[in-house]
Structures are given as structure tokens and as C-alpha cells.
Amino acid sequence: MKAMAITVRLPGALRDTVGGENKVTARGATLDEVFADIERRHPGFRERVVDDRGQLRTFVNVYIGDTDARSSGGLAAPVPSDAEVMVIPAMAGGRR
């Protein structure tokens, strides 16, 4: 089944990686696939949010809808086709 477009909202400090936009659309069934899709069109995005070990950077929080991606598998977290993904600095926003 082909994944639908997902909206990814970005903080001001990451918008330079996607041409200044505050949100981008991407496809993917997991967070890793969504980030890989953004990386294909905007090289350099992934390394800002994922470290050398292939984990979300410690200071990055990603919400899939209202769910913290770390609590649902990190980069392996499933992304529903109608979900909105939000990326924010973790220290400015811990778990609710």
C-alpha cells in the first residue's frame, strides 16, 4: 500500500534545511522513512535530527500527533497516514 503524504512541522532553527519552510510534506510508514524522504529532497536535514548511531539526537523531540516518538520506538515508530509530525528541541519540551 502506498503511504500518504504526511505533514512535518519544523521549528525556526531547522527551517534553513528545507528552504525556509515551516512545514514540509513527506511519505513513509515509519519515522525513519519519513526523514529519509525529506533527506532525498533536502540533503542535510537528517543529520540535524539523527546522530551517527542512527538514533534521534538526545536534544531532539519528535511528536507523531500527540505521541512522543521515543515512547513508541524512536525512528522505528509507525506514522499513521493522517498524522502530523512535529520536531522540537527536547530540552525546551520534555515529556508531558
Place this chain on the structure above:
Amino acid sequence: MRGTILERIGGTPLVPLRRIGEGLRAEIWAKLEQFNPAGSVKDRPALWMTVAAEEDGRLRGGKVVLDATSGNTGVALAMVGAVLGHPVELVMPDRVSLERKRMAAAFGATILLTDPLEGTDGAIREAQRLAAEHPGRYCYVDQYSNPVNPLAHEMGTGPEIWEQSGGRITHFVAGVGTSGTVVGVSAALRPKGVRIVAAQPAEPFHGIEGWKHMPTAIRPSIWDESAADVHLMIPTEPALEMTRRLAREEGIFTGPSGGAAVLAAMRIAQSEPGVVVVLIADGGERYLSTPLWE
């Protein structure tokens, strides 16, 4: 303030970093601001800004203390407001950590949440809007523009460090958020020959809570680059590792900005002899819900 907990603001410990500082050219001493009553360096400007607003007449007749904050100033203003009998409203980015929201609420403050994607700058814009639209309701203390913020450090933190170090301090290191600490301590200690080191996050997208990447953030009007002799840019992940080392090797449980400041102090202590004093802004407890301690 006599006979209240506000008397306990300031007078925080100054302790040497014996393991982390071993083998460096300079001694490193840490000024532990988590020992303030509400747990951070922000107790100092919160008290001074509130009392100054009372004295100049801006805070009277049941006006509400208002400010934008990502955490520590909000908790401090809430504590000061509770003691002095002022209602407090705080504008914070949504998804700010649970600890900070609950601490501010525990002191009786009301919290207004803004878009988390706009960060602290979004909270500042919302506080400015509220203050402009409701001048009769709010006393906007505006920590980013209030000259009493650095004054609290010029009159308090700076002289305190001078006295505690027996006048031996050669360098003072702190991070820049509002910039009140660096600007105020500089005014107090630079005339005595102390070199001032200001540290900032190396990247716009960072995890050093409370610090600002000045080239890309709303610039605080109290910030004056010339207050510092040295400017250092600190990357987040080594700062977080240093935060963990401080707990394991020195028994100092601090937040990300504490680790970042010590990393800056180490860079100085590696290259120059002397006595480096680094300000640690808060404790690690208020970051327990973040990935830092997982």
C-alpha cells in the same frame, strides 16, 4: 522580605571541580545557583525586577506580573510573586517540561502556552502582545530588556564571587540567555581585572536550555557583546555529556546549561593559568522528564 524565604536568595556555594579540572592550567570553581530557594540563578533577577517594579509604581493595584520564559525565570517569578502577594502569568512554549510547568503552578502562577515550534521567541512575541493590549492588567517585567536583570548580578552575584574567591578569580564564565548574568557580573568584576567569557550554543537548533544562539534569535536589548572579552560557541551533545560527567565525577547534578558552561570553562582552563569561576544556573531535577537522563 525580612523573615521570608526571599532572604535566602544568593549566598550560593562556590566549589572546586577537582576531577574534571585535574591537569588543566587553571583551577575551575563552580558557582552552584541551584541552591537558591526556587532552584536557579533566576531567583536573583526575579526578586530584583519585582521589587523594582513595586518601587517605581508599575506593580500596584493588583496588577499581574507577566513575562515570557522557557522555565527558570517563570518558576522564580512565581515564587517571588507568591511571597510578595502578586498574581503571576507566564508565557511559555507548549511542551515545556512537566517539571517547570508544575513548579510554576505550585507557586500559584497561571501558565499561557504558545506554539512550541516558535520556541522562546514565540513566547516573547505573545507576552509583548498581551502587555500592549492590556496595559492596565499587566506589569510586564520583560527579563530580556529590563536593566534591573543585570543589576541583580552586578550588585549580587559578582561581588559575592569576588568575596568567596578571596579576590583570586581571574576568569568568569557563563552562558548567554537573557545575558543578564554576563553583563551584570562583567560590570562588577571587569574593573577588578577579571576576564569575562560568554558562551552561546554553537547551532541555532540546540538543546542547551535557557541559552540563546544570538545570531538567529530575538536579541535581548540588555545584551552587549563588549561586556565579554571572549565568546565561545558550545555544541549541544558534548555539553550533555559534560552534564552527565558532572553528576558522576563531581556529585553536581545540573541541567544542560551547567554542562555547557563547564565545557566552556575547561576550554579556558586548558589554555590559560588562573582561577576560573563558572556559573551553573540550575539543577538536574527539572530535566528528569527529558531524554538527558535516560
